[in-house]
Amino acid sequence: MANNRFKGITGWLHLWLGLIAGLILMVVAVSGCLLSFEDELELVFFKDRHFVRPAQVRLSTDSLFNIANSIYPGKKVSKLILEAEPELSAEARVGKGPEMKVIYINPYNGAILYKGLFQKQFFRTVRNLHRYLLLNQTGKAVTGISCCICLFLTISGIIIWWPANKKAVNQRFKIKWKAKSKRLNWDLHAVTGFYLSFFLILITLTGLAMSYDWVENLIYKLADGKVQKELLPKNLARSKKADPGVLQKMEDSMNKLYPNPGRLNFNIPPKGGQAIMGQKESEQLPPGCTNAAYFDSKTGQLIKQQPFATVSFGTKIKKYVLPIHAGSIYGLGTKILAFVVSLFTASLPITGFLIWLGKRKKKKKPRAVKCSSKILATA
Structure with a gap:
């Protein structure tokens, strides 16, 4: 009885939270499909x-x-x-x-x-739609809450899906394609949702890390024991004017420090007294995880070398958050997986709404029969 009551409450919350956040989750999921292949489609x-x-x-x-x-x-x-x-x-x-x-x-x-x-x-624009619904900080708050709801829907969906007895086990793992529309719709929602749930938990957790500073700070505290603050080192030289060819000197140094081919970024600080950070990508590292070095912005002299392997454990986890969320962590294979998961996730609010609509119609029918029988009795 207690188990049935718990499942009933969980199901009620799953239903209404799904109806409330369904449209937002669809927008986020469809935009996520596009972003899975952002780099490739941008070039096309x-x-x-x-x-x-x-x-x-x-x-x-x-x-x-x-x-x-x-x-x-x-x-x-x-x-x-x-x-x-x-x-x-x-x-x-x-x-x-x-x-x-x-x-x-x-x-x-x-x-x-x-x-x-x-x-x-x-x-x-697609990224801003995905993260902020094109509504800046208000949209960020809405998508952050929706991400929390999605995590609950994923976990509660597993609880609802969980078979009550051994006989129902086989039915819960397969979609009956030849079944009637109501049963097929239920299978598409429940069975598909179950298989997606393992990936969705990972996607929503990484989404929370990007939505809330306290989640990011928690990662640092659990991994490193303290919150890390990225501070740019100051220049070694006191000169106000940059030497000729200073950026080319930095590029040459970066290519010597990290001879592998890869995209090279230079982050130029607004203050002239701060160092310039160079970052170089590598095929051995996921996107966004770069080998770095800091240079004097006036002379190009190397101040500090920082290979990705040497950064703190918390920083590594933080850098892995986006490639895991976007599905780019292991290249084309995980990108395709992220696309498929996002596409099917966009369908879950639709199939869930149809399940609710079907149950609502079913509840209304007995009332109509009751009413008509009363009319016949009085006649």
Whole structure:
């Protein structure tokens, strides 16, 4: 009896929370499908800004930096990205915050291939829809709550699905494709939901880590015993002017420190007295997990080398959060898996709504029969 009552309460909460958050979860899941292949689709949809004809000599990193700095007067380059593939353009991000601009540059002749607001790019809009529902901080709060609801729906779904006896075990693992529409819909919701639940728990937990600072801080405290703060080291030199070719010197140093091919990022701080951080990707590391080094922004002198292997355990977990959530952690295979999980997740609110609608109609029918029998009796 106690078990049935617990299942009943769980089912009631599962139903109504699912109805409340269903539409938001569908939007998040469908946008998640697109984001699973963001890198690949970006190159297909917007190839004019990404692909160039390689030449024998590439412009120096300082030249690319200066070109980008000249496009928006009064704003400074905050990030410069150099691709490993010779046929891809260089990317510069100018300024910070919602007004940050993006520029794509041909690294061989300096031609501007595209410039505009960073957040207005198609996949940035999809990402903002996925994380903020295009509503900034209000949307972030809504998706954060929806993520908590999704975690509850996943766990409660397993409880509801759990077979009551041994005879029902086989039925719960298979979809009866030849069954009537109501039974087929139930199977599509319950059986599919069960298989997805293992991945959904992982996706929602990583989603919570990106939505709430306290979850991220908890990761650091559990892994490292304290919350880590990323502080940029200060320059070694006191000079106010940067030496000529300083960024090219940093690029050469990064390639010596980390000789593997990979995308190279330079994060330029707004304050002139702080160091520049270089980050280089590697095929041996998931996306977003980079080998880094800090350089004096005026002289290009190496201040500190920081391979990914040497960062704290908490920092490693934090860096793994996004590739796990997006499905890019092990390349194409996990991307396809993330796409399929997101696609089927988008269908769960629909099949769940149809189950509720079917039960509602079923409850109304006896009342109609009762009413008609009373009319016949009085007649």
